[in-house]
Amino acid sequence: MLKNFWYAVEFAHAVTRAPRRVTCLGQDFVLYRKRDGEVVCLSDLCVHRGAALSAGKLTGDRIACPYHGWQYEPDGACSRIPANPPGRGIPKKARVDSYPVREEYGLIWAFLGDLPEDERPPIPHFPEHDDPSFATVYVEMVIEANYERTFENVVDASHTPFVHGTRFGNPDRPEIPDYEIVQDDWSAVADIGLSPPPARGLWKRLYKEKPEEVLVTNGWYLPNIVKLHVRLPFGDMILYDHNVPLDRNRTLVKIVGYRNFFTGRWADRDARKRILSILLQDKPVVESQRPELLPYDLADELHLRSDSLQVAYRRRRRQLMAAGWWVGDEAQLPVNGARGSATVIPSPARRENPELARAWQHRARGGDPAPAGDPASVDAPAPAAEPVPAGEATATEGESE
Numbered sequence: 331m332l333k334n335f336w337y338a339v340e341f342a343h344a345v346t347r348a349p350r351r352v353t354c355l356g357q358d359f360v361l362y363r364k365r366d367g368e369v370v371c372l373s374d375l376c377v378h379r380g381a382a383l384s385a386g387k388l389t390g391d392r393i394a395c396p397y398h399g400w401q402y403e404p405d406g407a408c409s410r411i412p413a414n415p416p417g418r419g420i421p422k423k424a425r426v427d428s429y430p431v432r433e434e435y436g437l438i439w440a441f442l443g444d445l446p447e448d449e450r451p452p453i454p455h456f457p458e459h460d461d462p463s464f465a466t467v468y469v470e471m472v473i474e475a476n477y478e479r480t481f482e483n484v485v486d487a488s489h490t491p492f493v494h495g496t497r498f499g500n501p502d503r504p505e506i507p508d509y510e511i512v513q514d515d516w517s518a519v520a521d522i523g524l525s526p527p528p529a530r531g532l533w534k535r536l537y538k539e540k541p542e543e544v545l546v547t548n549g550w551y552l553p554n555i556v557k558l559h560v561r562l563p564f565g566d567m568i569l570y571d572h573n574v575p576l577d578r579n580r581t582l583v584k585i586v587g588y589r590n591f592f593t594g595r596w597a598d599r600d601a602r603k604r605i606l607s608i609l610l611q612d613k614p615v616v617e618s619q620r621p622e623l624l625p626y627d628l629a630d631e632l633h634l635r636s637d638s639l640q641v642a643y644r645r646r647r648r649q650l651m652a653a654g655w656w657v658g659d660e661a662q663l664p665v666n667g668a669r670g671s672a673t674v675i676p677s678p679a680r681r682e683n684p685e686l687a688r689a690w691q692h693r694a695r696g697g698d699p700a701p702a703g704d705p706a707s708v709d710a711p712a713p714a715a716e717p718v719p720a721g722e723a724t725a726t727e728g729e730s731e
């Protein structure tokens with residue numbers, strides 16, 4: 331999983347004044363709107379005793395923890411501790427990570443990383459969103475597979491005749507013509523001519539004659555988005571498929587779908603149904619893939635010319651791993667020590683306050699209260715933590731204020 335990217339963690343319409351928990355990169359976050367409508371994204375874990383802030387209530391623009399009522403500002407600083415008598419200060423370390431947020435294309439994007447603003451990779455441009463000739467639907471589904479498997483599935487043109495034969499590909503014409511990739515640091519896109527299957531259902535009304543070929547633009551945008559632009563004889567259908575890594579083994583697929591035919595709201599249900607049925611065809615196949623995680627080495631799986639978009643992704647991902655942007659891999663971040671350790675995605679404030687950087691660490695999940703299988707050493711002092719990759723914040727023993 332890659333940090334230092336903007337992740338579309340929720341549909342904008344789902345985020346209100348009621349705090350809402352979302353999960354990404356194995357960590358929980360709370361989203362809510364301030365009184366002016368701006369969205370706040372905080373770590374969902376209160377640094378006092380670890381209760382979920384998303385179960386709390388808003389007081390103005392602050393969120394109050396449901397357990398002992400600590401109140402956190404949108405920037406993550408705690409500004410009220412009800413148990414403290416009047417006049418007692420608030421420890422500087424009493425704060426949670428606050429992540430930059432943007433609202434674009436009907437989605438809430440959180441920047442999950444600590445890069446300063448001018449170094450952050452871009453949110454891709456979705457031109458259809460502001461084009462009034464397009465209607466939009468929002469669809470989501472959880473898939474019990476790693477997000478890179480579900481992500482690669484959508485840029486994989488050659489599976490369509492087999493997995494989606496009746497809906498999307500043509501089993502009688504499974505060949506994939508060689509295609510050119512247009513690539514930059516954050517994306518890779520290709521135009522691919524595919525043979526379509528016969529029209530079904532509502533679309534039959536628009537299909538006069540089945541074309542020999544439809545031009546599909548397919549491509550990925552880091553860290554987890556796939557664009558699929560299908561030029562049908564009667565109009566364009568564009569899907570932006572966000573593969574949100576809930577954790578290593580579960581993915582929340584969020585799709586924003588645009589179409590410039592049947593643009594009445596009455597056709598939304600049909601559009602959503604088509605997208606869901608495609609996802610349901612992919613689900614059992616990607617859930618069956620082994621190894622569950624995408625291999626690191628290119629040579630670990632066999633690639634054909636028709637897999638070039640995936641190969642381009644695997645190459646780029648290796649560069650980002652080398653840059654230290656990879657998180658959540660137990661091989662690199664051993665769960666170690668009497669209190670265990672787990673990844674915390676660092677927010678920009680950690681970089682801005684180096685003296686506090688290790689202060690408000692916490693175990694996000696999975697930490698073990700005692701060393702596994704060694705009950706006798708419950709009271710023993712914690713062994714020294716393993717060194718971790720540079721720039722990675724990990725939880726250690728809880729520190730006092």
Ligand code: FES
Nearest residue numbers: 376378379395398
């Ligand atoms: S756990 Fe949040 S205030 Fe105590």
Ligand SMILES: [Fe+2]
Nearest residue numbers: 483484493612
């Ligand atoms: Fe598919």
